[in-house]
Amino acid sequence: MADVDVGLPDGRTMLALLPLALVVLGLVAYSLVRLACAPSAPYLPKWLWAAIMLVSMPWGAIAYLLLARGDVPAPPVAAATPVAPPEESRPPPVAAPVVAAAPDPATAVAVSTRGLTRDYGGGAGLFDVNLAVPRGAVYGLVGPNGAGKSTLLSILTGLRRADSGSVRLDVPATALAVCPDVPEFDPWLTAFEVVDFARSYVAPGRGPDAVRRALADAGLAEVAGRRVGGFSRGMTQRLGLAVALVGDPRVLLLDEPTSALDPAGRAEMLDLVAGMRGRRTVIFSSHILADVQRVADVVGVLRAGRLLFQGPTRSLVEEHLDPRWLLRLTGPVDEVVAKLRGRSWVRRVDVLDGARIRVEADTVRHGEYGIPEVVASCRAGLVSCEPVAADLESAFLALTGPGGQEARR
Ligand SMILES: Nc1ncnc2c1ncn2[C@@H]1O[C@H](COP(=O)(O)OP(=O)(O)OP(=O)(O)O)[C@@H](O)[C@H]1O
Numbered sequence: 001m002a003d004v005d006v007g008l009p010d011g012r013t014m015l016a017l018l019p020l021a022l023v024v025l026g027l028v029a030y031s032l033v034r035l036a037c038a039p040s041a042p043y044l045p046k047w048l049w050a051a052i053m054l055v056s057m058p059w060g061a062i063a064y065l066l067l068a069r070g071d072v073p074a075p076p077v078a079a080a081t082p083v084a085p086p087e088e089s090r091p092p093p094v095a096a097p098v099v100a101a102a103p104d105p106a107t108a109v110a111v112s113t114r115g116l117t118r119d120y121g122g123g124a125g126l127f128d129v130n131l132a133v134p135r136g137a138v139y140g141l142v143g144p145n146g147a148g149k150s151t152l153l154s155i156l157t158g159l160r161r162a163d164s165g166s167v168r169l170d171v172p173a174t175a176l177a178v179c180p181d182v183p184e185f186d187p188w189l190t191a192f193e194v195v196d197f198a199r200s201y202v203a204p205g206r207g208p209d210a211v212r213r214a215l216a217d218a219g220l221a222e223v224a225g226r227r228v229g230g231f232s233r234g235m236t237q238r239l240g241l242a243v244a245l246v247g248d249p250r251v252l253l254l255d256e257p258t259s260a261l262d263p264a265g266r267a268e269m270l271d272l273v274a275g276m277r278g279r280r281t282v283i284f285s286s287h288i289l290a291d292v293q294r295v296a297d298v299v300g301v302l303r304a305g306r307l308l309f310q311g312p313t314r315s316l317v318e319e320h321l322d323p324r325w326l327l328r329l330t331g332p333v334d335e336v337v338a339k340l341r342g343r344s345w346v347r348r349v350d351v352l353d354g355a356r357i358r359v360e361a362d363t364v365r366h367g368e369y370g371i372p373e374v375v376a377s378c379r380a381g382l383v384s385c386e387p388v389a390a391d392l393e394s395a396f397l398a399l400t401g402p403g404g405q406e407a408r409r
Pocket of ligand 1: 120124125143144145146147148149150151152
């Protein structure tokens, strides 16, 4: 009868299996270290993952690495990134450095720039921009394509360098956060995991409550456990906002936060921005002027890299208001029309129908004081009197259109 060898492998076989055993041990060790460093583990408590890895070598480790891919140090959030860029990604020193100033309680300005210039050549870039963003304000940065909005925002965040000029922040750089126009996230992560991952980078000292609060502030509390791959554009945009909010920033930069959204999504986002007024300083760029008019207290108009206007949104509208009004009258409309046509400051009167007339005056002041006086003197009833084109869009076009600014002077 032949002998059957049922004992341990011989020395040569053991030697051949040694590299494989080392790979398995290395994989398990690596997974255990990753698990220990991760802020949380997918689906199961961390201790259970550790036990599975040790008992089912190497399958537990492989399963963990596959499921926890979102936790790898390369951020899955190609998106709403906290600002305080890592040192190595910071620009080299610039000719006239961009400086972050110590908080100054005496000033009401949260973010300002002085003579900020970034010349790309060929007339493109940013030139001598003096920004002043009041603390707690919602500041709308508007301008046509290529005006320099993104350049300005990225210099404020420290992601791009200026050729000259300075930036002054009244908060530490870590209290500044930015949300890009189209945030992107790994689709297999839940909303909670996305924001929690950002928290582990920008606010490691804060707990899961900060995540829940940021999600709630962005209107996503109900969907915190859902995978973000199924989110609508509006929800994804709000998730970007939650990521930016998790570090509780005092200054928030939003790059075109409503540009990709439908009217309902835009309204939601604008409500969220408006709700931050007074609690945070928000700078948001937009080319949708109706949005800016709706929420911005202060507006800055950029064209070809230059800040053409900066001030209260209302002032911009009033300054560029066309001196025209639409009147709805009752009573002797013909008499009102005849009298208006006789006034030296009235340029033109159009009768639209029996009750409505349009009046164009020399100046806004003439119209505002003169029209009611004429109507009253005719004993006519003034049902309504609305300025024509009293919106930011018209003001913006007047300011940035061909010869707009000059033509008004
Ligand atoms: N890295 C660069 N090198 C050269 N030119 C650039 C660079 N970045 C931007 N520009 C140019 O500078 C000008 C301002 O660009 P920027 O992106 O800041 O404008 P924007 O107002 O954000 O425009 P948009 O609304 O189209 O995004 C544009 O003419 C652009 O082509």
